[in-house]
Amino acid sequence: MKKIDWYILKKFLATFFFAIFLFTVIAVVVDVSEKTDDFVKSRLGFTKIITQYYYGFIPHIVSLLFPLFVFIAVIFFTSKMAGKSEIIAILASGTSYSRWLRPYWIGGIFLASFLWISNQYIVPKANQIRGNFEAKYIDGNSSYDALLLRSNNIYRRIDSFTYCGIYGYDTLTKRGGPFFLYKVKGHLIVENLRADEIIWDTTQKWKLQEVISRKFDGIKEVQIKDTNQHRNFNFQPRDLSRDKYTKDKLTTPELNHFIKMEELRGSEGINELKIERYRRDATCITVLLLTMIGAVVAGKKVRGGSGVHLAVGFVIAALFIVINQFSTIFSTKGNLHPMIAAWIPNMIFLVVMVVLYKKAPK
Secondary structure (H helix, E strand, O other), rough: HHHHHHHHHHHHHHHHHHHHHHHHHHHHHHHHHHHHHHHHHHOEEEHHHHHHHHHHHHHHHHHHHHHHHHHHHHHHHHHHHHHHHHHHHHHHHHHHHHHOOHHHHHHHHHHHHHHHHHHHHHHHHHHHHHHHHHHHHHHHHOOOHHHHHOOOOEEEOOOEEEEEEEEEEEEEEEEEEEEEEEEEEOOEEEEEEEEEEEEOOOOOOOOEEEEEEEEEOOOOOEEEEEEEEOOOOOOHHHOOOOOOOHHHHHHHHHHHHHHHHHHHOOOOOHHHHHHHHHHHHHHEEEEEEHHHHHHHHHOOOOOOOOOHHHHHHHHHHHHHHHHHHHHHHHHOOOOHHHHHHHHHHHHHHHHHHHHHHHHHHO
């Protein structure tokens, strides 16, 4: 590390942390203005709102836009250096182009490592704070969310041969219905059960009401009707509660375990969980790629100075967000593998970085 490396690295980190700090203040002000009514209804004091909500909100919003602010910070300070002909002087002194990029690599790796550690353990803990507050004081005030909570349809695999479903399950009253159950053997259904309602009983068992059970043995069929039945299933009411913040609240080891359990249960929405898991790693590489793209783009002195460079930067950032959203949709709604969906933006921007590096004036 020489003086020029420390000079560039200090500019890099100082610009980035200043940009993040400024944006965080703006984000908090905007969020307060939007949630003022919810804060008043919660009847919580200033200190509790800070500790029970903003301690989680700030890490969440910072991690969400971390790569883009690294990119903007690199473009901003590098463009200033290019405008003052500092980069021309560095290259004219005999420093190679790749050598000039070394402090950018160092700064990018440092920030990427910081984000990786945060994504695995720190941000999920912050999301627990934010998610718990929003679920209790904000989402609870939404009639749409309340209606959605009462209209869940649940489909699960009980074991390797048995599948069930509950229509209109209500997580508040712990009841739903109609309920159905299939038991298969090979390619044949050996039991078909229907119940008008399923209720979580005080005996810690599931109570089925108005049950019709049909069992098949070859061409033979036995039909049984019961007013009530008590069953022991491998799930409880807490397993049927749908929390939209679950994937954000879990640390990476917990998320890996949760994904395995949901796969065994045959739950829906597995791809969303997997995308979240892979993206926690992919986002860190995104930081490094955008750092290098920003340095190469802004390292060339052009007419218009920082304005042109920032305009190009915002276009690239917008393209990244669009590609990221499209890949997520194709995975959650289609057949695109979650790992590919999480890494597609990085693969595309790796090609962009290589092309820009080869065409950069050296």
